[in-house]
Amino acid sequence: xxxxxxxxxxxxxxxxxxxxxxxxxxxxxxxxxxxxxxxxxxxxxxxxxxxxxxxxxxxxxxxxxxxxxxxxxxxxxxxxxxxxxxxxxxxxxxxxxxxxxxxxxxxxxxxxxxxxxxxx
Amino acid sequence: xxxxxxxxxxxxxxxxxxxxxxxxxxxxxxxxxxxxxxxxxxxxxxxxxxxxxxxxxxxxxxxxxxxxxxxxxxxxxxxxxxxxxxxxxxxxxxxxxxxxxxxxxxxxxxxxxxxxxxxxxxxxxxxxxxxxxxxxxxxxxxxxxxxxxxxxxxxxxxxxxxxxxxxxxxxxxxxxxxxxxxxxxxxxxxxxxxxxxxxxxxxxxxxxxxxxxxxxxxxxxxxxxxxxxxxxxxxxxxxxxxxxxxxxxxxxxxxxxxxxxxxxxxxxxxxxxxxxxxxxxxxxxxxxxxxxxxxxxxxxxxxxxxxxxxxxxxxxxxxxxxxxxxxxxxxxxxxxxxxxxxxxxxxxxxxxxxxxxxxxxxxxxxxxxxxxxxxxxxxxxxxxxxxxxxxxxxxxxxxxxxxxxxxxxxxxxxxxx
Numbered sequence: 001x002x003x004x005x006x007x008x009x010x011x012x013x014x015x016x017x018x019x020x021x022x023x024x025x026x027x028x029x030x031x032x033x034x035x036x037x038x039x040x041x042x043x044x045x046x047x048x049x050x051x052x053x054x055x056x057x058x059x060x061x062x063x064x065x066x067x068x069x070x071x072x073x074x075x076x077x078x079x080x081x082x083x084x085x086x087x088x089x090x091x092x093x094x095x096x097x098x099x100x101x102x103x104x105x106x107x108x109x110x111x112x113x114x115x116x117x118x119x120x
Numbered sequence: 121x122x123x124x125x126x127x128x129x130x131x132x133x134x135x136x137x138x139x140x141x142x143x144x145x146x147x148x149x150x151x152x153x154x155x156x157x158x159x160x161x162x163x164x165x166x167x168x169x170x171x172x173x174x175x176x177x178x179x180x181x182x183x184x185x186x187x188x189x190x191x192x193x194x195x196x197x198x199x200x201x202x203x204x205x206x207x208x209x210x211x212x213x214x215x216x217x218x219x220x221x222x223x224x225x226x227x228x229x230x231x232x233x234x235x236x237x238x239x240x241x242x243x244x245x246x247x248x249x250x251x252x253x254x255x256x257x258x259x260x261x262x263x264x265x266x267x268x269x270x271x272x273x274x275x276x277x278x279x280x281x282x283x284x285x286x287x288x289x290x291x292x293x294x295x296x297x298x299x300x301x302x303x304x305x306x307x308x309x310x311x312x313x314x315x316x317x318x319x320x321x322x323x324x325x326x327x328x329x330x331x332x333x334x335x336x337x338x339x340x341x342x343x344x345x346x347x348x349x350x351x352x353x354x355x356x357x358x359x360x361x362x363x364x365x366x367x368x369x370x371x372x373x374x375x376x377x378x379x380x381x382x383x384x385x386x387x388x389x390x391x392x393x394x395x396x397x398x399x400x401x402x403x404x405x406x407x408x409x410x411x412x413x414x415x416x417x418x419x420x421x422x423x424x425x426x427x428x429x430x431x432x433x434x435x436x437x438x439x440x441x442x443x444x445x446x447x448x449x450x451x452x453x454x455x456x457x458x459x460x461x462x463x464x465x466x467x468x469x470x471x472x473x474x475x476x477x478x479x480x481x482x483x484x485x486x487x488x489x490x491x492x493x494x495x496x497x498x499x500x501x502x503x504x505x506x507x508x509x510x511x512x513x514x515x516x517x518x519x520x521x522x523x524x525x526x527x528x529x530x531x532x533x534x535x536x537x
Contacts, residue, residue: 052169
């Protein structure tokens with residue numbers, strides 16, 4: 001079976017052609033970097049996405065701090081992850097890359113700060 | 121009056137890149153003017169990922185991308201005035217600004233770089249009839265409320281326009297627990313990047329109505345419902361296709377327009393096809409010593425291109441500060457078949473820039489075509505292209521030897537098959 005996918009890794013949005021047989025990816029074409037191949041493989045087995053959202057922060061310039069998962073987490077866990085993240089409150093200062101929630105929902109992926117925020 | 125070598129208006133992705141480039145080229149006496157309370161511009165509210173694959177070979181969120189440039193600007197000791205609004209720009213490069221500490225100040229600059237960004241087309245720009253209830257926002261406005269100020273703007277949401285910010289907000293509002301009922305797009309094709317169609321709509325089963333528009337809004341204090349209609353090939357609503365949809369929020373993602381009132385004030389010639397200034401191959405506008413770059417010049421789909429272009433504009437400003445204007449008279453770089461705009465739109469055949477990347481967009485989606493760069497009957501280059509869509513900016517490369525000594529304008533066109 002041949003599947004047509006759009007790679008979501010970057011705004012280039014490469015159009016991928018994936019050959020799948022018995023749940024195994026045989027070949028990927030149309031990608032312009034190795035990320036495209038990885039994306040095609042995971043998309044055909046269990047789609048995964050980077051999750052970006054915000055958490056409450058105290059003592060900073062804004063009321064919320066943007067956060068991002070260090071790697072993709074399964075797409076089918078994204079709503080559950082949002083519920084888990086909703087309760088998190090942090091205090092300034094925070095540095096970009098600081099771990100906000102380690103091993104999010106047992107995925108092995110950390111949720112980290114997407115920017116620094118000083119204490120004001 | 122105070123004097124400074126270069127003033128950069130805007131401390132977002134374009135302004136920061138221009139500032140860092142000026143400093144690296146030995147222009148020390150510079151000033152960045154930013155209206156917001158921190159530098160970074162619109163990237164600060166674009167918390168989604170996908171930024172920086174060209175610039176940093178990494179996938180970053182908007183704020184992380186901005187932070188890298190803010191750090192670079194700090195390392196180069198770039199002076200940034202925050203909470204400061206430019207109120208006037210003259211053709212002889214006097215910049216008037218106002219802020220709470222200094223009041224109103226005028227500064228004379230040898231060079232000015234406009235890095236002012238763009239604004240969103242508002243409801244008034246598309247003439248939706250009906251009442252004026254709360255609950256109607258531009259997509260970027262809702263994005264700022266949610267991602268910077270931490271407020272949700274609604275629970276049942278409809279989105280008009282399939283621009284990228286609209287698609288990204290469809291996902292963002294869904295993640296935050298809102299029900300996004302659908303997205304309507306006037307054109308028969310999407311105006312967003314293909315990746316956003318996939319990861320923002322398809323991932324969450326949000327329906328996209330192509331060739332549809334919102335024709336009326338209802339509600340006294342708060343939006344209660346909208347009327348959606350299908351449109352014909354001339355984009356006119358088809359009678360009998362009216363459909364009422366109950367929502368409390370309507371987000372508009374119906375176009376971005378370069379912010380141009382300062383350029384207008386300085387008497388800079390504007391390009392009706394981009395709604396930003398005309399610029400030459402060094403990014404200088406029609407007014408000597410005033411340069412333009414980023415979304416204030418033409419709307420980009422990738423911040424990485426904004427960064428690159430702003431660096432080019434800064435190099436243009438360096439060359440102007442050191443050597444003055446290019447030699448000779450400029451010729452146009454003009455739109456040919458299927459091309460809706462070209463930036464830059466002028467070059468100097470007697471004194472061309474080293475290498476110019478001309479950014480352009482196609483008018484309608486094309487499965488394949490050939491990009492032809494020509495000057496009169498002389499073909500400079502032709503390149504085969506596939507899957508051309510208006511939402512994806514394309515590039516045409518001009519080398520110094522391509523432009524040198526030409527006597528006719530350069531035309532960028534797509535030969536259709």
